[in-house]
Amino acid sequence: MSGRLYVIGTGPGNPAQTTPEALSAVADAQEFYGYGPYLDRLTLRGDQIRHVSDNREELDRAKVALQRAAAGVNVCVVSGGDPGVFAMAAAVCEAIDHGPAEWRGVDLVVVPGITAMLAVAARIGAPLGHDFCAISLSDNLKPWPLIERRLRAVAEAGLVIALYNPISKARPWQLGKAFDIVRAILPADTAIIFGRAAGRPDERMTVARLADAQASQADMATCVIIGSAETRVIAREGRPDLVYTPRFIREEAK
Amino acid sequence: MSGRLYVIGTGPGNPAQTTPEALSAVADAQEFYGYGPYLDRLTLRGDQIRHVSDNREELDRAKVALQRAAAGVNVCVVSGGDPGVFAMAAAVCEAIDHGPAEWRGVDLVVVPGITAMLAVAARIGAPLGHDFCAISLSDNLKPWPLIERRLRAVAEAGLVIALYNPISKARPWQLGKAFDIVRAILPADTAIIFGRAAGRPDERMTVARLADAQASQADMATCVIIGSAETRVIAREGRPDLVYTPRFIREEAK
Numbered sequence: 001m002s003g004r005l006y007v008i009g010t011g012p013g014n015p016a017q018t019t020p021e022a023l024s025a026v027a028d029a030q031e032f033y034g035y036g037p038y039l040d041r042l043t044l045r046g047d048q049i050r051h052v053s054d055n056r057e058e059l060d061r062a063k064v065a066l067q068r069a070a071a072g073v074n075v076c077v078v079s080g081g082d083p084g085v086f087a088m089a090a091a092v093c094e095a096i097d098h099g100p101a102e103w104r105g106v107d108l109v110v111v112p113g114i115t116a117m118l119a120v121a122a123r124i125g126a127p128l129g130h131d132f133c134a135i136s137l138s139d140n141l142k143p144w145p146l147i148e149r150r151l152r153a154v155a156e157a158g159l160v161i162a163l164y165n166p167i168s169k170a171r172p173w174q175l176g177k178a179f180d181i182v183r184a185i186l187p188a189d190t191a192i193i194f195g196r197a198a199g200r201p202d203e204r205m206t207v208a209r210l211a212d213a214q215a216s217q218a219d220m221a222t223c224v225i226i227g228s229a230e231t232r233v234i235a236r237e238g239r240p241d242l243v244y245t246p247r248f249i250r251e252e253a254k
Numbered sequence: 255m256s257g258r259l260y261v262i263g264t265g266p267g268n269p270a271q272t273t274p275e276a277l278s279a280v281a282d283a284q285e286f287y288g289y290g291p292y293l294d295r296l297t298l299r300g301d302q303i304r305h306v307s308d309n310r311e312e313l314d315r316a317k318v319a320l321q322r323a324a325a326g327v328n329v330c331v332v333s334g335g336d337p338g339v340f341a342m343a344a345a346v347c348e349a350i351d352h353g354p355a356e357w358r359g360v361d362l363v364v365v366p367g368i369t370a371m372l373a374v375a376a377r378i379g380a381p382l383g384h385d386f387c388a389i390s391l392s393d394n395l396k397p398w399p400l401i402e403r404r405l406r407a408v409a410e411a412g413l414v415i416a417l418y419n420p421i422s423k424a425r426p427w428q429l430g431k432a433f434d435i436v437r438a439i440l441p442a443d444t445a446i447i448f449g450r451a452a453g454r455p456d457e458r459m460t461v462a463r464l465a466d467a468q469a470s471q472a473d474m475a476t477c478v479i480i481g482s483a484e485t486r487v488i489a490r491e492g493r494p495d496l497v498y499t500p501r502f503i504r505e506e507a508k
Contacts, residue, residue, distance in 0.1 A: 016278065019368065021270035058501075064461075083373040086501070090383025097488050104490040110376035112271065112368050121338040122364040129344025133387035133405060133413060142384075142500040150385060150411045157407035159387060160402070234351050236358040244347030247340070248395040253276030 002106050004028070005069040007089045009082040009113020010041045014199030017114045025076055025111050033065045034078035034088070042078065053135075058088060062095040070104045081116035086136045086164045116223040117162035120195025123205050125234070125242035127193060127225050132160035137167070138176045144174070151178055155185040160245055161226040166218045174223065176215035182226055186210055191227035191243050194218050207233065207241050255346020256360050259323035261343045264295045268453030269410055271368045273506045279330055279365050287319045288332030288342070288481045296332065312345040320349055340390045340418045342364035347470070353476040370477040371416035374449025377459050379488070379496035381447060381479050386414035386499075391421075398428070405432055405478040414499055415480040420472045429478065430469035440464055445481035445497050448472050461487065461495055 006025040012018035018041070026042055027033075044050065053061045062077065069075045079087035087158040089110045095096055096103045121128045133154050138146060154161055161182070166175045180191075188211035196204040196219065206217055210226070230249060234242040255424055260279040265271035270293070280286075289309040298304065307315045316331065323329045333341035343364045350357045375382045387408050393401060408415055415436070420429045436444075442465035450458040450473065460471055464480070472478055484503060488496040 006342045011273070014275065016275035017273050019265070019271050019273055021268065024270065069420060081374050082376075084372060084380045084382050086383070089376070090501045092487075093380045093383070093488065093496055094500055096496065097498070104488065104493070108379075108496070109304050110380065112372040112376040114273065114366050114368065115372065118336050118338060118366040118369065122336075122343070122366040126338045126343035126347045126364065128388075129347070129396050131339070131387065131473065133385065133408065134382075135385045135413075138421035143503065146412070146503060150413065153407045153411035154387065154413070157404045159389075159404065159408070230346075232351060234347065234358065239358070242347055242350065242362070244344050244351070246348055247344045249397070249400065 001072055003069040003073045003075060004107040004109060005065060005092070006076040006109050006111060007079070007083045007092055008111040009079045009087065010038060010074060011114040012081055012119040012198045012200070013041065014114050017119065017199055019113065022111050022113060023093050025109065029074045029076035031068055031073055032076045032078055033061050038078045038080045054105040058091040059095060062088065062091040063099065064093065065101060065104060066095055066103045079229060082113040083110055084112065085115045085134060110234065116164065116198065117225065119198035120193060120223045123198050124193055124207065125162055127227060127231060127243040128245065129247055130160065130228065131158070132162060132229065134162045134164060136164045137178060138165040138172065139174060140169065148181055151181045152185065155182045157226050158230070160228050160231065163224040163226065166222055166224045167215060168220050175218055179210070179213050179215065183210060187229055190229060191231045191233050192216040193225040193243060194222050195225060205240065207243055255326055257323040257329060257455040258361040258363060259319060259346070260330040260363050260367040261333070261337045261346055262330060263333045263341065264292060265368040266373040266454070267295060267334055268369050271373065271453055273367065276367060277366050279363065283328045283330035285322055285327055286330045286332055287315050287376060292332045292334045312342060313349060316342065316345040316349040317353065319348065320357045320360060322354060323459065324356050328496055337364055339369045339388060355377045370418065370452060371479065373452035374447060374477045374479060377449065377452050378447055378461065380498040381414055381481060381485060382499065383413070383501055384414065384482070384484065384499040386416060388416045388418060390418045391425065391432060392419040393425065393428060402435055405435045406439065411437045412482050412484070412486060414482050417478040417480065417489045420476055420478045421469060422474050429472055431468050433464070433469065437464055444483060445485045445487050447497060448476050448481040449479060450476040459494065461497055
């Protein structure tokens, strides 16, 4: 009989943002597959087994987890944030789609989590209070010209933009190029949020004007939120600025 | 001395999806402001006071909550889902932006939650596994022609689209019109997900082809997810279809 395959999200790293549903899944699983730093967020019993793999080996990890679940083991695949947002749930579905028929019989349970942009937005106000989008800058999964076209389209359409995977050693220039693209469309004082490690001890939230924003203000643990022309910054004495995007637009834009 | 103003999200309604952080905020607050069905999700002590208001009175509710917090009371404003996504966090920021100076001194704490599109996506596979956006169809907050332009822009750009507030008695035709708009852009067999009341006892998940999708399949408790041309449906014997959007696009689209 097939085991159950949980695909969970821990949230961004603050244990108080991990849901009881995710903890129940952890309690019910025997084997755990994931990137080491995400597995390190779990408290496991002595009889539970960790299988650490590199962050780039998502499809291989999904296949091994499906094999084990098909063999009758209750397995847990662990993502940070939400597993459905640029994370393991799509890799597991992809493996099922192209894998042996028996993998379709596995009892798959995806457990949602707080994704980075929501945690960052909460720390800074309400920048996602109006229409918004989430775009990954990881161009090993799609061609860079497509990313450029998408950035132009959503900036012109007035959506706030949350950028995932903004920068890494292998992708040093993409975020700077993304800022250049939106600079041609949005006002110079559009708010840019660098939301690093939201809710973790090493959290760092920075707000910049688009004209001044530098790619070097982000690292791999950062979710970058690019405001729209409507996004507003509220200065507060003795407290960090609040950034929010109003719920309404009174007049037809442009 | 100013009280603290929490703005929390309960998640979509499954208590196992409410974070410990949200429950801590509830424990710390004396007065609660929100739409009745969201307040009903909380278990309150006898000394905690509920102030129920209609779902459309967001700005007035925010102002009253700020007044009470400024007067020294610990207050909790309650949203379903995530408070930063088409919900109370933006209304509170808006009230601060245009309100008396003392409201800027209130200790504002926004607590993120699982927003509807994440819960729906988890129940159905991984439709948000690639670039996506969230658009509210509520045209009392913005002009309908702007919504149409945004729908065209994001569908043409290849983003999966999560529609919030898709239909109500006051907005009976907008969702049908939205389907018409994307039908002119996306393939007839694009997957449409009607995700109703995810995680609640009255949950109902339906997948339709774009050509067949009807606005009447949605109600006020539904989050509609419109796939992209890349979104795939996996048939499974004895189990519901899985829907996912692959993480990668190998070739330049169009």
